[in-house]
Amino acid sequence: MSDVRPRARLTDEQRFDWLRLIRSENIGPRTFRALINQFAGARAALEALPELAHKGGARRPLRIAAVDEIEREMIAARRAGVRYVALGEAEYPPLLRQLDTAPPVLCIRGREEALQQPSVAIVGSRNASAAGLAFTDRLARALGESGYVVVSGLARGIDMRAHQASLATGAVGVLAGGHAKPYPPEALGLIPRMVEFGAIVSEMPLEWEPRGRDFPRRNRIVSGLSLGVIVVEAARGSGSLITARFALDQSREVMAVPGSPLDPRAEGTNDLLREGAKICARVEDAVTLFDELRDQRTYEDLSETREPAEEPLWGEQPLLGVDPDKTPKVRIGDQFDEPGAVHYDLGEGATVDRIAQLLGPSPISLDDLARMAELDVAKVRMAVIELEIAGRIERSGGGRVALLPADDPD
Numbered sequence: 001m002s003d004v005r006p007r008a009r010l011t012d013e014q015r016f017d018w019l020r021l022i023r024s025e026n027i028g029p030r031t032f033r034a035l036i037n038q039f040a041g042a043r044a045a046l047e048a049l050p051e052l053a054h055k056g057g058a059r060r061p062l063r064i065a066a067v068d069e070i071e072r073e074m075i076a077a078r079r080a081g082v083r084y085v086a087l088g089e090a091e092y093p094p095l096l097r098q099l100d101t102a103p104p105v106l107c108i109r110g111r112e113e114a115l116q117q118p119s120v121a122i123v124g125s126r127n128a129s130a131a132g133l134a135f136t137d138r139l140a141r142a143l144g145e146s147g148y149v150v151v152s153g154l155a156r157g158i159d160m161r162a163h164q165a166s167l168a169t170g171a172v173g174v175l176a177g178g179h180a181k182p183y184p185p186e187a188l189g190l191i192p193r194m195v196e197f198g199a200i201v202s203e204m205p206l207e208w209e210p211r212g213r214d215f216p217r218r219n220r221i222v223s224g225l226s227l228g229v230i231v232v233e234a235a236r237g238s239g240s241l242i243t244a245r246f247a248l249d250q251s252r253e254v255m256a257v258p259g260s261p262l263d264p265r266a267e268g269t270n271d272l273l274r275e276g277a278k279i280c281a282r283v284e285d286a287v288t289l290f291d292e293l294r295d296q297r298t299y300e301d302l303s304e305t306r307e308p309a310e311e312p313l314w315g316e317q318p319l320l321g322v323d324p325d326k327t328p329k330v331r332i333g334d335q336f337d338e339p340g341a342v343h344y345d346l347g348e349g350a351t352v353d354r355i356a357q358l359l360g361p362s363p364i365s366l367d368d369l370a371r372m373a374e375l376d377v378a379k380v381r382m383a384v385i386e387l388e389i390a391g392r393i394e395r396s397g398g399g400r401v402a403l404l405p406a407d408d409p410d
Contacts, residue, residue: 019105021036022105023205024049026388029104049389052385053389056390076207080206082107082109084105085106085108087102087104091112092106096224114149117149118147118148119225120151121152121223121226123152125232132232138283139162140162144169146291150163150165150172152173154174154190163194164190167193173201174221175204179200179202180207181209231257231269234268241272255289257281258270258273352386355369359401365399366381
């Protein structure tokens with residue numbers, strides 16, 4: 001089996017700048033990627049942030065992560081045994097790096113090898129039934145014995161039982177908050193045992209206290225690490241169904257365990273089955289499906305089946321097979337005279353205002369937005385970056401964007 005994983009590494013200074021950029025206000029994974037591509041490095045992007053926020057119409061100064069803030073985090077992380085792995089480095093999980101929302105920097109505690117092996121996610125109800133817990137136990141053990149690492153979200157109920165049953169074969173937990181703030185408290189006793197043969201991962205700052213919005217963000221990582229997601233029990237509207245939806249968006253397999261129509265905890269899983277999810281009525285159903293998927297090609301080949309939605313990162317590191325010396329560097333206001341070069345006239349207030357006027361509360365794709373604005377997609381993309389840094393828009397699935405309500409001046 002050939003090893004196709006990239007071997008580039010960030011320097012300590014570059015890793016520090018990456019952390020500062022992703023920890024700054026209004027910088028998410030997609031915006032991070034666009035800024036690195038645009039400015040050929042995190043340090044140049046950091047220097048440009050105040051001007052970008054101003055052009056996007058920010059009403060107050062943008063909060064950029066301070067140097068001493070990142071220094072404190074890195075010192076505390078080192079003491080806690082947490083390592084930072086950047087997108088595209090060899091240790092970065094191969095399936096996760098294919099997502100356009102992949103965390104630019106992943107905080108890992110435990111065995112990095114567990115994140116390189118084929119994995120399957122098991123998720124379900126916090127208020128699980130005894131039957132659901134028993135089936136989860138059998139399922140996680142069978143998958144572990146078949147060579148799969150079991151991934152889940154460290155929540156009560158199904159998640160916790162999946163972790164407990166796969167401790168000996170490799171359990172990976174994804175935190176909604178930082179490593180110093182694991183949730184729920186029941187996970188505190190389990191985590192040290194998980195890091196012995198598996199790993200705990202987070203994209204958040206070490207001391208980050210998880211909020212409601214952080215749990216769906218965590219769920220995209222749970223599914224993104226995995227070949228597929230098995231939902232054991234889920235009521236309608238549960239977070240487990242969000243994980244399943246992410247899995248579908250990421251072209252992962254989705255399996256659901258059927259349940260009694262009289263049990264509200266089975267309504268969501270039964271809905272998934274009606275909508276086309278594969279049935280998992282026996283542990284053999286899951287093992288057979290994922291064995292077939294794994295055997296279609298090597299795991300490394302499988303990890304390359306999805307292309308990133310944006311251009312590969314470049315400039316600071318030749319990641320994902322991109323040669324930075326052969327990649328055109330485009331900066332705001334640059335004009336090129338080479339044949340076929342794109343002439344960007346970016347950052348003009350009129351362009352940003354025009355895009356903001358066309359946007360509303362309903363999400364829309366950049367392609368549709370460019371057509372309505374009668375502008376080049378590259379120009380629209382840059383205007384969207386400025387609006388996002390200014391805190392005026394939000395992104396949703398499929399690369400769509402929507403305008404946020406204006407702040408009340410009072």
